[in-house]
Amino acid sequence: MSRELMDQAKKAVLDATRRGAKGVRAVVSRNRASSVEWRDGKIDRLRESTRMALGLTLFVDGRYSVNTTSDLRPAAVDRFLDEVIAMTRVLTKDPHRKLADPESYKGRHEGDLKIFDASRTVSAVERRKIAAALEAAARAGSGSAKIVSVSTQCSDNVSEGAMATSNGMEGTRTDTSFVLLAMTSVQDRGSRKPQGYSYAARRLFLSLPTVESVGMDATRRATQEIGARPEKSGQYRCILENRIAGRLLDWLLGQPLTGRAIQQRRSFLADKLGRPIASQVLTVTDDPLLESGLGSGTYDGEGMSARRRVVVENGVLKTHYLDTYYASKLERPPTTESSSNLVFGPGTQGLDGLLKAMGNGILITGFSGGNSNPATGDFSIGISGHWIENGKAARPVSEMNLSGNHLTFWNRLLELGTDAFLDSSTRSPSLRFDTVQFSGK
Template sequence: MPSETTIRPADAVNVEAALERARHAVDLATSAGADHAVAQYGSARSLELQQREGRVESIEESRSASIGVQLWVDGRYSSHVTTDLRPATLAKFVTDAVAMTRLLEQDPHRRPVPRALWEDRADVDLDQVDPAVDALGQDDRLAICAAIEDAARADAAVLSATAYHSDGHVLFARAAADGFEGTGEHTSLSFGATVSVKDAGDKRPEAYRFTGAAHRADVPDPGTIGSEALERALARRGAAKAPSARATMVLTPQAASPFMRRVLGAMQAGAVQQRRSFLEGRLGDRIASEHLDLWDEPHRPRSGASRLFDSEGMATKRRHLIAGGVLETFFVDTYYGSKLGWAPTTTGSTNVVFAGGAGDLESLVSGVDRGFLVAGWLGGNSNPTTGDYSFGIHGHRIEGGRLTTPVAEMNVTGSYADLLPRLAAVGDDPEPWSTFRSPTLVFEGVDFSGS
């Protein structure tokens, strides 16, 4: 284990020093003949620890620092990144990059971000840096892993339990020749467990549970995470196929998040321009039931996904994505916006929030007469162009408002275009530390294939 206990990113520069490095790279580019330039300095450190049977299995610590430059030269565009930040080497790197850019084909769709899209940036404190995370030392990390593993092993049926820990710190600064300047910095702490248990025959059902946040105070107790991983593994014992059926599907918050993220992928302007989105041509249309009310909230405090400006420098703002089932917007960057003739909005999502829900998992299950609770996914795929999907699942049958036998080796198939209008209920129980804050979701008339 590294002896250092308080670890700053990479070369330990502060925000002002990082910004000065970005400014210097811009000056190098314009001095070399670039018509416009953007530079971003980034610095990061991370430490990952894995423990099993009370022994540390692996420790990986990484530190990095880099400068990336985006260049516009005579109607041509290129981007470059280097980790060699020695002054003379950096100057040659930028000069050579400008010269190479002159050799490229012109691209009229590669344009600098207009001032109007970045100058009206919110002035709020995102509170993303926790000194308690930076102060974590060897004993702290080992204690977290021990608490997780002890809780995860608290049953005679456990065959294997592994605890995981990761913490890090990221700092970046961005500057442009037109006067744009912006910085960001956040810490991160995550941990979790995987557990496998004995089952009939040679079966070894496995489950996992992870959590993470920017602040140490915002993550659950490590022992709780270990206990939940164990509980999930034990719940999978005796799982078998159920008869094929068209029934109600209840998604836990943990299962709903990856399932619904695919909808956001179809909302990218790049996917639309490349004809890879089932939402093409649907702006302003009702694509889901009135229960789906989705917001993007980039200024939520203490979230690692929050940001004042996006990856192009455009100012972020709270944005209604889907309002009562109606598609309100796409994620439009400047490049694909130019190709489509659309006004830019933002490059992607930050903190996605489901609004207007009511009830938790237990209360929503109690209202289902016949269906399946999906607790997790077991492979499968989806087609973003058509919206078709087929995923393996594990979970439980629902009978008379109660969870009964566990199920596995079943598939759920259909199309997002057909499924979203069948959203019957939305809970209000997202995981508080999640950046994709999906609650329990209930869909009616879903096709399950089993025995």
């Protein structure tokens, strides 16, 4: 199938060039997504879809456009090309818009990243059985008497894509993903019904955890929130649990590092390259070649060959994410347009060890709402979790806010755990911080 997609991409490039385009990037994709959603003993929703699309980036007479169609019949594609090239000719010229340098296509990784599971397909019957088993596991754990409702999901996805450019890039990719999800709501005081969720997302089916562990974890998390109340406002030591730490890390290393934010001076990290932005214990590597990584691939959205790069080293910012356009505007060499897999430097101990080292403070296990200003670095976010005394969970907490500035907050980082979270492209471990500001009762 990838060969067929490549033939379509190359034909689109050739046909657009014949119509007067000076530069063309074509991406043809095919995606099949299937899922079963299950609630309280029966199917809630079934979904199955297959989509194909042609994405075309055009450079015509110094002008630029990005266009997409899902009608890939030859006559429809011809009409599409005529229309979008004519439209592009009336846009404003921009000298910084261009294809990536052909030199950036060289040196592409040729090994198997193990992001496609050719050995496993999941039938509709099996999806239903897995979803039902997730619910059974959620109802089998301690605290099941408090359960109000359980919803689960089993889904899988197969994606294929081919990219071709008019200046020599050709590449294909095929990947799979498998997801398990369980959500449990339980009865608390009055009308309060706290929820707990657990999920797993992997490239390879056999690397998924058991349905029992996912289902029981959802109920455990829900029951642990029964009786949750806010603590008094103040400065407390805290730990971010691994699975939620990526939310704050994205506010630090996501939009503020993009070329658009840097060039438009809407990033608090615009002038921080080569300077400390976090504690010395923080080292983060962007690794698109990570085996079975959810963000892995051999080339980026412009076709540039994927390469590992250090983002933060011992707290010092080492790179920005610059695509060809913003690199040109900034008069700097391009790196890549966005992050892939974020991998963290070596941790020292597991979550239990981090809790013991913290002594007293807040273990944050959930976020709600929140906002972060990429221009200033100021942020505020609702949290839930547990008050920790002498390294042990003493009582659940909720309805509190964590707030501050990223440059201050990340300099309070004391220690990384060894429990990297595998079900995200941000493979953060649990993170232990010195005192930071919380708002509560």
